[in-house]
Amino acid sequence: MITLENVTKVYSSSQGAVTAVNDVNLHIKEGEIFGIIGYSGAGKSSLIRLLNGLEKPTNGRVMVAGQDIASIKGRELRKARQEIGMIFQHFNLLWSRTVRDNIAFPLEIAGVPKDQRLKRADELIQLVGLHGRENAYPSQLSGGQKQRVGIARALANNPKVLLCDEATSALDPQTTDSILELLVDINQRLGLTIVLITHEMHVIRKICDRVAVMENGKIVEEGKVLDVFQNPQQMITKRFVQQITEPEETKETIAHLFNQYPNGKVVQLTFAGHATERPLIAELIRNFEITINILQGKISQTHQGSYGVLFVHMSGTDEEVAKALDYIRQQQVGVEVMTNE
Numbered sequence: 001m002i003t004l005e006n007v008t009k010v011y012s013s014s015q016g017a018v019t020a021v022n023d024v025n026l027h028i029k030e031g032e033i034f035g036i037i038g039y040s041g042a043g044k045s046s047l048i049r050l051l052n053g054l055e056k057p058t059n060g061r062v063m064v065a066g067q068d069i070a071s072i073k074g075r076e077l078r079k080a081r082q083e084i085g086m087i088f089q090h091f092n093l094l095w096s097r098t099v100r101d102n103i104a105f106p107l108e109i110a111g112v113p114k115d116q117r118l119k120r121a122d123e124l125i126q127l128v129g130l131h132g133r134e135n136a137y138p139s140q141l142s143g144g145q146k147q148r149v150g151i152a153r154a155l156a157n158n159p160k161v162l163l164c165d166e167a168t169s170a171l172d173p174q175t176t177d178s179i180l181e182l183l184v185d186i187n188q189r190l191g192l193t194i195v196l197i198t199h200e201m202h203v204i205r206k207i208c209d210r211v212a213v214m215e216n217g218k219i220v221e222e223g224k225v226l227d228v229f230q231n232p233q234q235m236i237t238k239r240f241v242q243q244i245t246e247p248e249e250t251k252e253t254i255a256h257l258f259n260q261y262p263n264g265k266v267v268q269l270t271f272a273g274h275a276t277e278r279p280l281i282a283e284l285i286r287n288f289e290i291t292i293n294i295l296q297g298k299i300s301q302t303h304q305g306s307y308g309v310l311f312v313h314m315s316g317t318d319e320e321v322a323k324a325l326d327y328i329r330q331q332q333v334g335v336e337v338m339t340n341e
């Protein structure tokens with residue numbers, strides 16, 4: 001559905017040239033929810049603007065829904081853009097128009113007759129759960145409701161792709177979850193391909209099938225969400241995964257334990273899929289001459305299954321602890337022996 005080939009975007013500014021997107025190759029499949037995560041300045045917004053033709057690449061090719069977005073112009077580009085809906089962090093609604101008229105606005109631009117566009121707007125109002133609010137103005141809506149209007153408006157022209165630019169960053173956690181659930185619902189009902197950019201791993205965990213990590217204009221890591229969670233390769237990816245798995249106090253707890261128990265090992269275990277449901281600790285205690293103290297644990301749900309992290313303190317003879325660690329590895333559970341640094 002979307003292919004980027006060797007895409008580079010260089011801006012020229014008063015401070016010189018800035019390479020915002022640096023030789024990016026990406027393939028996003030039809031119907032998937034694809035997340036791009038990165039810190040501020042990584043180049044995410046530039047990348048998303050290249051996808052809807054708001055920016056032209058300095059080099060490379062951008063194909064969206066069968067169209068070479070960078071090389072088309074005028075009427076052809078406007079038509080191609082109708083296949084690409086977009087929602088924004090700050091909603092970008094028209095404040096003087098009602099919910100219904102905001103949603104119907106793209107249809108007005110596309111020259112759809114009034115009765116048809118109002119009918120379509122009412123269908124979309126139902127789809128995004130805004131029934132009863134059609135005559136309200138944006139200022140009378142909550143943040144979550146505003147984003148629902150944004151989503152309905154983005155879907156007005158029946159796009160094939162929905163681009164989400166930090167779409168939940170201005171919302172509280174509960175509202176974020178309800179908007180993410182709506183995006184999954186739309187993805188499943190309409191078969192829409194969704195590309196979202198975010199700096200929050202929670203968003204990726206909750207709804208994405210695959211994720212790309214962006215740093216300094218490059219995609220430094222890419223894969224299925226559960227695989228990336230279980231086995232992050234780059235330092236930056238590990239930091240993003242820690243947003244979910246490792247509460248702030250973990251480091252303090254571990255430092256405290258190193259002082260309290262100079263002997264034994266503090267071990268981080270990571271589980272994915274079915275491994276999260278096994279009685280591993282009971283098996284270890286039963287089969288090896290060791291003691292285990294559970295320090296901290298958490299299981300998170302991703303779009304593709306569970307992912308869990310458990311911090312334990314193990315003590316016993318070096319030989320028994322080594323045997324127990326081998327046993328854990330054989331159960332497809334990740335093992336990392338923590339060091340006191």
Ligand SMILES: Nc1ncnc2c1ncn2[C@@H]1O[C@H](COP(=O)(O)OP(=O)(O)OP(=O)(O)O)[C@@H](O)[C@H]1O
Nearest residue numbers: 011013018020038039040041042043044045046047
């Ligand atoms: N129009 C522009 N002109 C000059 N430089 C730009 C322009 N747009 C972005 N940049 C620069 O390109 C780099 C990437 O910016 P971009 O906005 O794409 O990153 P981002 O990951 O979306 O970050 P943020 O979430 O803060 O917007 C930054 O160094 C930024 O200053």
